[in-house]
Amino acid sequence: MTQASLHADHVSLDLGGQAVLETVDLAFAPASLHVLIGPNGAGKSSLMRILAQVLAPSKGRVLLDGQPLADRPARQRARLMAYLPQDRQAAWPMPVRELVMLGRMPHGGTVEQATPMDWQAVEQALERTGVSGLAHRCITQLSGGEKARVLLARALATQAPILLVDEPIAALDPHHQWLIMELLQQEAQAGCLVVAVLHDLSLAARFADRIVMLDGGRVVAEGDSPAVLTAQRLADVFAIAVRVEQDHHGLRLVQTGLVP
Amino acid sequence: MVTGQTGTDQARTPPQWRLSVLYVVLVVMLFASMLTGAVPLSLAQSLKGLSGGDDLAATIMREIRLPRTLLALFVGGILGISGAALQGLMRNPLADPTVFGAPQAAAFGAVLVLYSGMAGALSVVLPVAAIGAALLSFAVLMWIVGRDASVVALILAGLAIGTLAGAATSIVIALSPNPFAVTEIVFWMMGSFEDRSLLHVGLSVPFIVVAMGLLLSQGNGYRALVLGEDSATSLGLDVSRLRWITLVSVAMGVGAAVAVSGAIGFVGLIAPHCARLLVGADPKRILWPSLLAGSLLMVLADVLVRLVPAQTELRVGAVTALLGVPLFVAALRRHRGLFVGGGA
Numbered sequence: 001m002t003q004a005s006l007h008a009d010h011v012s013l014d015l016g017g018q019a020v021l022e023t024v025d026l027a028f029a030p031a032s033l034h035v036l037i038g039p040n041g042a043g044k045s046s047l048m049r050i051l052a053q054v055l056a057p058s059k060g061r062v063l064l065d066g067q068p069l070a071d072r073p074a075r076q077r078a079r080l081m082a083y084l085p086q087d088r089q090a091a092w093p094m095p096v097r098e099l100v101m102l103g104r105m106p107h108g109g110t111v112e113q114a115t116p117m118d119w120q121a122v123e124q125a126l127e128r129t130g131v132s133g134l135a136h137r138c139i140t141q142l143s144g145g146e147k148a149r150v151l152l153a154r155a156l157a158t159q160a161p162i163l164l165v166d167e168p169i170a171a172l173d174p175h176h177q178w179l180i181m182e183l184l185q186q187e188a189q190a191g192c193l194v195v196a197v198l199h200d201l202s203l204a205a206r207f208a209d210r211i212v213m214l215d216g217g218r219v220v221a222e223g224d225s226p227a228v229l230t231a232q233r234l235a236d237v238f239a240i241a242v243r244v245e246q247d248h249h250g251l252r253l254v255q256t257g258l259v260p
Numbered sequence: 261m262v263t264g265q266t267g268t269d270q271a272r273t274p275p276q277w278r279l280s281v282l283y284v285v286l287v288v289m290l291f292a293s294m295l296t297g298a299v300p301l302s303l304a305q306s307l308k309g310l311s312g313g314d315d316l317a318a319t320i321m322r323e324i325r326l327p328r329t330l331l332a333l334f335v336g337g338i339l340g341i342s343g344a345a346l347q348g349l350m351r352n353p354l355a356d357p358t359v360f361g362a363p364q365a366a367a368f369g370a371v372l373v374l375y376s377g378m379a380g381a382l383s384v385v386l387p388v389a390a391i392g393a394a395l396l397s398f399a400v401l402m403w404i405v406g407r408d409a410s411v412v413a414l415i416l417a418g419l420a421i422g423t424l425a426g427a428a429t430s431i432v433i434a435l436s437p438n439p440f441a442v443t444e445i446v447f448w449m450m451g452s453f454e455d456r457s458l459l460h461v462g463l464s465v466p467f468i469v470v471a472m473g474l475l476l477s478q479g480n481g482y483r484a485l486v487l488g489e490d491s492a493t494s495l496g497l498d499v500s501r502l503r504w505i506t507l508v509s510v511a512m513g514v515g516a517a518v519a520v521s522g523a524i525g526f527v528g529l530i531a532p533h534c535a536r537l538l539v540g541a542d543p544k545r546i547l548w549p550s551l552l553a554g555s556l557l558m559v560l561a562d563v564l565v566r567l568v569p570a571q572t573e574l575r576v577g578a579v580t581a582l583l584g585v586p587l588f589v590a591a592l593r594r595h596r597g598l599f600v601g602g603g604a
Contacts, residue, residue, distance in 0.1 A: 049490065089491070099486065099487075
């Protein structure tokens with residue numbers, strides 16, 4: 001797999017006079033699962049939208065392999081970067097398989113003109129997110145979690161070296177949460193640059209290669225799980241009381257209450 | 261956003277023969293249109309008249325029925341595909357040029373240049389003015405509601421624009437020195453294909469064909485928009501370019517259509533609905549069937565107005581409104597959850 005790196009170069013965002021992001025400077029290396037965490041309103045989704053180039057920053061820029069992302073043609077950018085937005089939209093009742101084929105659009109693949117490679121990518125993505133059995137179903141008839149996995153399959157079908165996923169496991173049951181986290185880990189091990197926004201700190205601690213903690217539009221901590229997820233910092237940023245334990249699987253977070 | 265509910269649970273690619281039904285019925289309706297009129301002509305007389313000669317049959321066929329049939333075909337087609345394109349763009353099954361006030365505005369543009377003496381009835385200024393007015397109505401609509409408009413905001417703004425344009429049209433006609441003002445008002449408000457010539461066809465069809473081609477070429481864009489604007493952008497789609505092409509094409513097609521036929525409503529709402537029943541909800545796949553269904557509906561409505569015995573001929577816009585308004589109400593009822601904040 002081709003590899004690519006991303007760099008949010010001193011990115012700031014103001015929306016209606018409100019500072020959403022303040023001078024965020026973050027480099028994202030390939031072959032790594034980067035997890036963004038932070039309380040509601042910390043600016044995680046805005047940062048993801050800026051990285052995906054669907055929102056322009058007020059200041060700063062995004063570099064892809066050292067070059068400004070905005071300078072690249074849209075089609076080329078779309079082949080290098082797949083993005084799953086937080087709000088899972090499917091406006092019309094379309095068949096799941098045809099919806100996932102939209103992920104092949106950057107490569108010129110459509111339902112009408114799909115190469116065997118396009119179909120293979122679609123089937124593989126359906127398989128990996130566990131929705132092959134739903135391929136003939138209509139997207140609007142699915143449950144929230146099923147729909148979320150179908151839309152993740154759409155992002156995977158692009159087979160881009162960069163995968164940006166905003167809350168990929170929010171609506172999923174525990175089995176599928178774990179399955180999708182393993183999938184993102186496999187992607188990273190295969191060379192992909194994965195950035196995921198997560199609210200589940202335990203899964204973040206277990207799977208992330210690197211955790212970036214945002215609060216109030218700023219990066220307050222980054223590094224591996226033990227360095228970032230300390231009881232003191234979780235109390236400061238999330239206002240939760242957490243007991244942090246280390247076992248042979250890695251870090252274990254046990255929430256014991258709230259910090260008043 | 262609105263979730264259409266026309267799909268079945270097992271949404272498979274629909275069979276091609278369903279579209280063939282549309283073609284067959286359309287051809288039958290075109291024949292019916294060529295064979296229907298105030299003067300009874302036999303099939304042999306009709307065919308002979310169409311192919312040549314300078315007798316009464318030839319005059320009726322080539323100067324009355326042919327222009328009328330062609331106009332119904334193209335005007336219906338552009339209204340149908342305009343509805344499908346707007347619905348794809350807005351991700352909303354209630355979108356339609358009439359609901360947004362575009363034909364009413366186009367009628368005002370045409371009436372303004374016609375009755376102010378700026379242009380004659382067969383001048384190219386007429387469709388250009390209608391197209392300009394339709395564009396202006398879209399600009400005002402977008403200015404009122406903004407980009408991420410709710411259904412309610414769009415419908416209310418469209419209602420305001422359509423009502424204002426309709427009132428302005430009737431004032432302009434009433435103030436003009438034309439003694440037939442009353443019938444003219446009805447023509448521009450309800451639309452008709454009566455007494456049109458091949459000159460009218462030549463005046464409008466080039467614009468309509470270009471608009472159809474532009475809209476047909478945007479299918480992949482509407483399909484990508486199913487996932488929302490952010491996903492579509494990340495897939496490489498230029499959403500604002502798509503919005504521009506769509507609105508300009510719809511204004512061009514609808515404006516040119518209204519300039520020669522008056523404002524005919526709700527075809528853009530009915531046609532995509534029929535198309536979805538035939539080929540499913542995919543916003544790319546419904547474009548061509550919506551065009552065909554629009555043509556079919558319009559030719560059918562125009563045959564009906566000629567068959568109904570009445571003192572003056574019925575207005576084709578009255579027939580399409582009779583078909584379209586109940587459908588609009590049904591769709592509104594189905595999506596009324598949107599109006600109280602719940603899901604569709």
